[in-house]
């Protein structure tokens with residue numbers, strides 16, 4: 001009788017896995033399966049791999065037009081970059097702070113450096129007072145003097161902040177952060193998921209400000225648990241005393257290089273990589289699957305299938321074969337990102353730090369990243385006086401203001417928003433090039449009720465043999481969530497497939 005490990009290795013080579021979706025989650029899942037020698041095929045509906053991690057040529061520069069950084073939390077992204085030989089290319093963003101714009105009576109002001117999700121530890125700190133004013137600081141101070149007995153366990157971030165610190169803290173500090181980070185209103189965010197431990201610290205400390213101070217001291221960084229990080233200045237949740245740029249990192253040349261490296265590694269491992277192939281239907285066949293695609297006359301067969309698609313497409317594919325999957329169709333925020341390359345020497349001084357978040361309702365743009373100020377590699381790639389600016393439009397329940405516009409009109413709107421947010425004149429003659437892209441995001445993992453919904457979906461998928469599902473809709477948005485989840489799910493499917501054959 002042969003050695004069990006040898007038998008497993010043989011089974012691996014005989015096992016065929018199809019990964020539906022060639023975004024980062026699909027590519028990482030494929031890597032995990034290919035590493036042990038399984039025969040892997042990745043089917044990607046669009047013409048390129050990477051999904052939301054993608055680049056475009058704008059004004060002669062190759063720039064990220066989707067994800068442009070990752071949260072360092074958990075170390076999973078760094079570990080992957082290391083494995084792919086990109087460790088030396090990891091870069092930190094500029095440590096300059098970011099700003100918040102659209103503050104009534106104030107205009108734009110630096111975003112306070114302390115706090116968690118925009119909730120200040122000390123309402124009297126000058127940078128906090130500048131944004132919320134004396135009236136706001138006094139109201140927020142009520143949090144410190146209210147009897148501890150009034151503290152309950154509040155799940156909604158909006159309700160918690162409103163009751164403890166008042167409307168100014170909520171509207172001017174917290175809402176810009178949740179809108180920029182999660183494309184969601186504070187009322188829709190679950191505190192226990194976005195800021196784990198905050199409610200418990202509140203009970204211990206007797207005030208929300210005290211709880212924020214305690215948590216900040218306990219954490220080295222305070223990045224929200226599933227913050228996608230892009231277009232969100234790194235200071236948003238960093239401790240006052242810590243390096244503000246510590247919570248996110250990027251890759252010199254752009255995050256799209258992660259995709260390039262993943263694809264190259266998969267090719268080396270013999271993975272079949274196909275673009276312009278949409279997975280249309282899964283049907284159980286024997287102990288495996290029959291997979292109908294948009295490009296093959298006959299269905300493909302596989303021992304296991306890993307579905308790594310955006311939520312709507314994933315649910316449509318899974319529903320017929322996962323009986324216990326609920327029929328939920330959660331609303332998905334649509335976001336448009338407009339990248340501008342401008343000639344504007346006035347921006348050399350980075351007048352608003354690395355970027356700007358907006359008070360909801362004050363501007364049509366939700367967030368702005370001044371990429372030339374944020375990333376040294378972008379600055380090095382540009383001529384003097386040339387700047388790269390990214391603006392994002394749209395949020396939960398709010399169509400992007402650019403949605404109905406053609407590319408040219410969208411660029412003009414982005415240019416005027418950039419001028420307003422950065423406080424410098426930018427007329428049409430400043431514009432060298434622009435690029436616009438639309439994304440349908442999944443609901444943030446920290447949205448109220450979302451954790452139970454995704455746990456149920458996972459449980460339903462796991463009950464079906466030879467089937468796996470991963471991606472931002474299940475793991476939470478952001479590469480720091482997506483990558484470890486894809487690894488874990490591929491490991492589960494891989495083990496189940498190999499042991500089943502034994």
Ligand SMILES: Cc1cc2nc3c(=O)[nH]c(=O)nc-3n(C[C@H](O)[C@H](O)[C@H](O)COP(=O)(O)OP(=O)(O)OC[C@H]3O[C@@H](n4cnc5c(N)ncnc54)[C@H](O)[C@@H]3O)c2cc1C
Nearest residue numbers: 021023024025045051052067068069230279471472478479
């Ligand atoms: C504007 C924006 C900026 C972001 N910035 C950051 C950031 O800076 N840092 C960060 O960590 N995170 C960021 N995120 C979040 C992060 O990019 C995503 O969470 C992550 O990339 C999602 O990966 P995924 O593989 O789950 O999904 P996707 O990237 O959406 O990949 C899914 C793939 O499936 C393909 N597909 C769809 N249907 C089919 C089908 N039927 N058959 C085959 N293929 C199909 C799609 O074409 C796509 O390529 C950002 C998100 C957005 C929208």
